[in-house]
Amino acid sequence: MKALVVEKVEEKKFHCGVKEVEIPTLEENEVLIKVSYSGLNYKDALSSIGNPGVTRVFPHITGVDLAGTIEKSSSEKFKEGEKVVVTGYDLGMNTNGGHSEYVKVPASWVVNIPVGISDKEIMTYGTAGLTAALSVNELLNNGITEGKILVTGATGGVGSIAVSILNKLGFEVTAISGKEDKIPFLKELGASEVILRNDFDIENKRPMGSEKYDGVIDTVGGNILAEALKIVKYDGVATCCGLTSSFQLNTNVFPFILRGVRLIGIDSVECKIEKKIKAWEKLANEFAIDTLENLTTEISLEEIKEAYDKLLQGKAVGRYLVKI
Structure with missing residues (x-):
């Protein structure tokens, strides 16, 4: 599969680019997600330059959020074909993240996408x-x-x-x-x-x-x-x-x-899954906004590195949406 990988070249020197890597193998109570969209966040940009406060394990795939479809499941909570969203916890930090075609995560990190919102829309929020x-x-x-x-x-x-x-x-x-x-x-x-x-x-x-x-x-x-x-x-x-x-x-x-x-x-990383579910439901309903397209620039895996540079320089505006 294709993924955006950060590799440590030498002390305090890192390389970031798209390459082919193996599709991960499931363990107990995990799901394999076929990613359709991911976001781009400041924390991702820090991970791409080897910031030790974000990522210490290399090589590493960035992407602290994702939306997609369950490809395989070893958990009773989720079935193949369900549309899901994952944000926070260790995703994209020291666990490989959403800037790849497939991601495996613990089932406890996963939320079903609420009715009335698509995987693209929910990851535009991200x-x-x-x-x-x-x-x-x-x-x-x-x-x-x-x-x-x-x-x-x-x-x-x-x-x-x-x-x-x-x-x-x-x-x-x-x-x-x-x-x-x-x-x-x-x-x-x-x-x-x-x-x-x-x-x-x-x-x-x-x-x-x-x-x-x-x-x-x-x-x-x-x-x-x-x-x-x-x-x-x-x-x-x-x-x-x-x-x-x-x-x-x-x-x-x-x-x-x-x-x-x-x-x-406000912490969106480790907050209780019930709190995340309620917030996603509000974004799909009473918090839903009609300015999403104005807020969003859609990019590919290959364009992430350039976007990271803008984020780190404080030149980014709105949201980057990564189409996988």
């Missing part, structure tokens, strides 16, 4: 869409059902889908982006206001600012999240799912103890 849905769910579940929401890293995969979902649900969305030329793109997705990153990412020594947003969906971390927390309204909610700006958070306790602000971490 890990980014799942993370966005989990983030929006946390706002709703914590009483944020209307008002103004700030979305950081808004031209990225998670951010762009979050903007679209929030707009569909009737929120007033302010987007933060470092890409001035993508302001029209963000407004097409539903942002009523766009703030350029350099105008927001300024360290402010004041412990708090004026109350402005009912909620925040943060995808970048660092000082941008720290500044966003200072302007969340009383009893507001901020979710955090990324670190492309920084993994550090230098903040103070005032927003939490004076305004009751809640900061909620």
Whole structure:
């Protein structure tokens, strides 16, 4: 079968390219999936350059999410021919991932694709869409059902889908982006206001600012999240799912103890399978957006390496969909 393989050439030097590899053999409680689509995520790009925080086992096939059809099953949970989606856990990290024609995974990682959505559509959402849905769910579940929401890293995969979902649900969305030329793109997705990153990412020594947003969906971390927390309204909610700006958070306790602000971490990797199932069902129904085609660039296995370069340089916009 064909796969996108990362190989270690020497210490701190890696090669990434498409090659022929053996179809994996099933063990107990595993399924073999014929992959139709996979996504492209920042974590995949880090894996492609041998980032030890993501991947330590080489040679390695990238791809932290996939959609396809059960080819073989050694589990009672799944039968041949079922349409399924897999995201998170160790997929694409130290377990071979979705950038290949066939993948074997534990049955416990697998979710049936909900009725009303195709394998292509669900993988257009992919890990980014799942993370966005989990983030929006946390706002709703914590009483944020209307008002103004700030979305950081808004031209990225998670951010762009979050903007679209929030707009569909009737929120007033302010987007933060470092890409001035993508302001029209963000407004097409539903942002009523766009703030350029350099105008927001300024360290402010004041412990708090004026109350402005009912909620925040943060995808970048660092000082941008720290500044966003200072302007969340009383009893507001901020979710955090990324670190492309920084993994550090230098903040103070005032927003939490004076305004009751809640900061909620979002993890789409190890979260319970029941939580993933509910999020996918919402993406197939009330969270379904009509801007998917605007968010997506479809590429082949052979085009992944070039896309990785864009992701690592911060030049990517929206979602990459990999047709296998």
